[in-house]
Amino acid sequence: MLRANADAIADRWVQLQLEQAVLGSDLTESELHEEADALVAALASALGGDVPVQRLAHGDQDLNRIVTDLSLRRARGGASPTVTSLAVLALKQALLESVRGTTGESDGLLAVALLINQLLDAAGALSFEVYVEGREAIIHRQSHQLLEMSTPVVRLWRQVLAVPLIGTLDTARTQVVMENLLQAIQDDEALVAIIDITGVPTVDTAVAQHLMQTVKAVRLMGADCVISGIRPPIAQTIAQLGIDLSTILTRATLADALAAAIKITDAPGPDGTDGR
Structure with missing residues (x-):
């Protein structure tokens, strides 16, 4: 039935998705047809x-x-996992309609309906699982990019670098700060690294430990480290x-x-030119 009616089943599946509004993404109708043709052909081959x-x-493997x-395509397009699963499960109706038009035997129709349920329930579960994993990967990548953007290393003076920190400082962010700062020290042959915590709202034991680890790593690179932005409330908390x-x-x-x-670097003052 799949081989004989592949085009009709694929077209009906696309129609159902459009009617039921279970797209949730920016896929065009031609892209839906390509997707449907490929999936129906893979189902026929797999069976x-x-x-x-x-x-x-x-x-x-192909299916x-x-x-x-x-x-993954729908995850990148912004569709929800439920909508993605429903899109796959909408194929059930297209298959059942085609089977009902092919056979009039109730026993045969029931057997094929059970087979279709087993097949597409598993496919729907797989689509949900893949969607969640794909979205988690996207979120992880975006979070890492945000961390990179939120921890810039700025060249203030010749051989002097600074990292202005804003917001909460946790283990993951400290690791990014450390990696970016150490790489910048090597690239610029810096002698001093300034870590400015003016924008850090609170300093607790964990934050202090993170700062100590970063300072030790900077010193291992042969540079000195200065921490700025120690406001009175933070000084009291540390004490x-x-x-x-x-x-x-x-x-x-x-x-x-x-x-x-x-x-520390014996650099010229603002009136000099070598340190500009």
């Missing part, structure tokens, strides 16, 4: 193999690939927590930290 029906969606591509920052050079403002960095 001719030795893999059990309930495992076809996962066990048949698995087509369902996976369908889910109350008993956090020892005595081994780290600290300044109240970024300007003070830059002045200290210039002294």
Whole structure:
């Protein structure tokens, strides 16, 4: 039935998706037809193999690939996982209508209906699973890109770099800060790195530990580290927590930290030209 009525089934599936508004993405009608033709052909081919029906969606390589591509395409287009699964399950109706027009035997119709349910329920579950994994990968990649953008390394002066931090400082962000800063120190042959925490709302034990680790890593690269932006409330919190920052050079403002960095590097003052 699939081989004989492949075009009609694919067209009916596209029609059902359009009627039921289960797209949820910007796919065009021609793209839907290409998608439908490929999936119906893969179903017909898979049913001719030795893999059990309930495992076809996962066990048949071509069918698995087509369902996976369908889910990822719709995930990138902004469709929800429920809508994506419903789009796959809409194929049930198209198949059942075609079977009903092919056979009039109730027993045969029931057997094929059960087979279709087993096959497409598994395909729908696979599409949901792939969608969730795809969206998680997209979110992870976007989160990493946001971390990169939120932790810029700025060249303030010759051999002097700065990292202005804004917002909460956690383990993941500290790792990005450390990697970006160490790479910039190597690239610019910097002697001083300023970590400005003016935009960090609170400093607790965890944040202090993260800062200490970053300072140690900077020193291992042969550079000095200055922490600026130590406002009175943060200074009180650090003192109350008993956090020892005595081994780290600290300044109240970024300007003070830059002045200290210039002294460390013996760079010319603002009237000179070598350090500009």
